[in-house]
Amino acid sequence: MAREPGVAGTSRALVLNATFEPLGVVSTRRALLLVLGTKAELVHATARTFHSERMTFPEPSVVRLARYVRVPHDRQVAVNRRTVFARDGHHCQYCGSPAESIDHVMPRSRGGLHAWDNVVAACRRCNTRKEDHLPHEAGLVLRSQPAAPRQRVWLLAMSGGARDEWAPYLGEQSLTA
Numbered sequence: 001m002a003r004e005p006g007v008a009g010t011s012r013a014l015v016l017n018a019t020f021e022p023l024g025v026v027s028t029r030r031a032l033l034l035v036l037g038t039k040a041e042l043v044h045a046t047a048r049t050f051h052s053e054r055m056t057f058p059e060p061s062v063v064r065l066a067r068y069v070r071v072p073h074d075r076q077v078a079v080n081r082r083t084v085f086a087r088d089g090h091h092c093q094y095c096g097s098p099a100e101s102i103d104h105v106m107p108r109s110r111g112g113l114h115a116w117d118n119v120v121a122a123c124r125r126c127n128t129r130k131e132d133h134l135p136h137e138a139g140l141v142l143r144s145q146p147a148a149p150r151q152r153v154w155l156l157a158m159s160g161g162a163r164d165e166w167a168p169y170l171g172e173q174s175l176t177a
């Protein structure tokens, strides 16, 4: 499976549950193995192909598992710069400028937690202005109340860039991010 222009290899595929709920993102090679092993069916393919010695396979973009997989409800997305920036569209949640850092709404020095409902993406200017204050004390207004993202897979996809054909399966959030 050599890599050439138009030859599959390094991109990613969306994995859907048997019920069409998005489950996660895997390499297209892994997705092809799921399809070849009859563990999943091909839903969408890219224009590229995998070549073996004798055969050509379409590179999967979306696959659907043949059997339903139960997903634990308590599965949490890690709170870090990458995931918070993805949730907040890479924009400062106070002024809308490009985000450069993470701000704790209730400052950590005042007992604020490093948790989804207390972190927002912020630009350096707003972060510096806010320091160890609450937003209103620094004259800042949050554009929206931070909350945990609803769909883990949306976050995974957004933090690395989702493909257009994934949008129908990821829900509205993928279109407004």
Ligand SMILES: [Zn+2]
Pocket: 092, 093, 094, 095, 096, 097, 122, 123, 124, 125, 126, 127
């Ligand atoms: Zn700002």
